[in-house]
Amino acid sequence: MASPMRIRATESGGVVDVKVLMRHLMETGLRKSSDGKPIPAWFITILDAKVQDKVVFTAEFGPAVSKDPFLNFKLKGTAKKGDTLVVSWVDNKGETNSSTVEVK
């Protein structure tokens, strides 16, 4: 499950537009498998984006976020061209994933 994220961060007019595509099943815990047993919930709970160790954006997800979540957000003043943006998430099983991208 630790597939890398796809991140794109581009600056335009002082605003950095960040798009993140994660790979995650995002199971709600409400579905049942073919033998009738409930499939346990498994979803990303918190994602944060950092620039130079400073948190610039945080998202909290519930199981209602779609499989392979997509997230788009914008930063003004906290990131610029050439900065390294670190995006990390943690899921409800405690698994984590982190990727970095340079702001273009």
Added chain:
Amino acid sequence: MNLQRRKLMQMTALVGLMASAGLITQAEAATWDKAAFEAKSVDDVVKALGGSTAPTVSDKVTLRAPDIAENGAVVPVGVESSLPATQMAILVEKNPSALAAMFILPEGAEPFASTRVKMGKSSNVIALVKSDGKWFMSAKEVKVTLGGCGG
């Protein structure tokens, strides 16, 4: 007793000051808001998020969502605001738990977020924006032709 209370207030003020000075970053304070995500109804979510009154409908909150979603498993929704927001949330009224996603915006994060959510059936989608300690909202009905909770 009185002295303790005074000490406590001093501490609270200090922590507040540290937070505003950026010594404590938002993420260290951020843990997954279980109560809000487990709340069933929109009202309960607002309560869990600390809203004392019902959110005010505001044209300064923009919710981007389709009129009709062919596939309830992947419904693109976005929230945007012209208010100086510190927190935003996306809710789907008729989902088993209303809150789908929440965004915490430190200074410098634009009041804009967009993601994709699952919708069990046609429902109102609600965008909440917290600005200056108050919650504002905008709602839109999204018709779903194929539910996203199938399986």
